Amino acid sequence: MDFKDQIRQLSERAEKLQKQVSTEEATKNALILPFISALGYDVFNPLEVVPEFVADIGIKKGEKVDYAIIDKEEPTIFIECKTSGCKLDPHDTQLFRYFHTTKAKFAILTNGVEYKFFTDLVDPNKMDEKPFLTFDITKVRDNVIEELKKFHKSYFDVEEIFSNASELKYTNEIRTLMNSEIKTPSEQFVKYFISQVYSGRATEKVVQQFTGIVKKSLSIWINEIISEKFQSALDKEESEINKNEPVIGTEEVIESSSGQENGIETTEEEKEGFLIIKAILREKVEGERVQFRDTKSYFGILLDDNNRKPLARLRFNAQTVKYLGLFDGEKNETKVPIDSLDDIYKYKKELLKTIDFYLKQEFAT
Structure with a gap:
């Protein structure tokens, strides 16, 4: 299983368990330790991960941080944990103080779902007040996974991460600002x-x-x-000319579409129906994983552009009744009549159940 798959598996785990863990210790065991493990560190090896790391600060002795990731016998990443659902405020932590007394270059504040990554871009050895990377593990995107990969034990390079942190910080802040201006222009x-x-x-x-x-x-x-x-x-x-195999459990073969005249016409109604289904399924998977292939007889919607993973079919070519094709765990199609595109929302439960079937298969492998 590659790193991206590990993070997506962790994302599903966090989504299921976040409401079940009600203490900090449970949050650590159920959500945070698996995250550290996904970064390639042995959570049972004190030479790599030290729980309750002691950092003496001035006259204060025995100050502890929840976890310290060790590199070359020195702490390089501090992790402070909060209970799942707890609001993350860096001012309510001891992370600021640790930067004065150790060689650690990065700090992570997390409640097992939300993660905030800090470094010292403004003043050396003084943790910045604003994180350079923030994300929700249950909604993690591919670009964030690529940034996380840099923290993996196999690729960890302090200088490379630090040099990229400044650009990442301001990129995220500008995106947040743009989003705010679009919703409510100042x-x-x-x-x-x-x-x-x-x-x-x-x-x-x-x-x-x-x-x-x-x-x-x-x-x-x-x-x-x-x-x-x-x-x-x-x-x-x-x-593109696609070479497709028949979908298991159906007799039809998804027809490839090319630049040649083949009688296939994708309608605006089919496009809109696809976007509705894609929006529904984004509760479970990244939108880019939901693809489509149009044919002469139906508009097919697939997971990962794989015709062995059918999600739904829009059968809108008939002049009278329109049908939505739904698939069960055996990939058998059930056609249900719909009067309008809004009726697709009535089958949200069935669509999510289909995507769950494929995600469970991925998890099992």
Whole structure:
């Protein structure tokens, strides 16, 4: 099992157990120790992972941090643990003080679900108040997994991580700021656009008027980008010749689509239906794992673009009744009639059950 699979397995574990662990010790055993183990460290070897690491601080003796990861006989990463569900506030920890007395370069504050990674970008040997990496393990994305991989024992390089931490910190802060501005544009943000497109004075009334315009414009712009990417994916599907095998449990063979005339037309209704199902399944898997292949007789939705992992089918080609194809654990299809795309939401439970079947198979292997 590669590192990405280990983190995804841990993600599923955390999602299931986060509400079941109610003490700090339970959080450590159920969620945090498996995370440390996923990073390649032997949690039972005190030469690699030291629990209750003692760091004497000035006149305070016997100060302890929950875990210290050791490299070349020196602590290099401190981990302070909180109970699952507990709010993470670095000011309520002892991590700041440890940076003054040890050679550790990184600190992790976690409740087993949310993780905050710190270093000393602002002042040497003084932990920054803001983390350079923050993520929720139950919603971890591929780009975050790549950053986590740098902390794996096999790839750990203090200088490389530290040099990348500054860019990562500001990238995350800018993304957060952009997200905030898109949802609720600030006055300063709105005034920037006013200065670019409006010749009059930016009075209070004008700012109020443009706040709605800016928000609407951003929404349209984002939707256009999504639409372009979706169309690009369609074009790629049509330009590639796929060699497919029949789906187990069905008699039909998923037809490949190429740039040649083959009578396949992907409708806007099929695109929208695909996005609805993709949104439902994102509760369980990354959106990029949900793919589609259109055929003459149905619009197939697959896990990992694998025709042996059918998730659903949209059978919208008939002139009268439209059907949604659902799959059970044996990959047998059941066709249910739907009157509108909104009816797809009625089968959320069945769709999630299908994805669970494949995820359990992955877990078993």
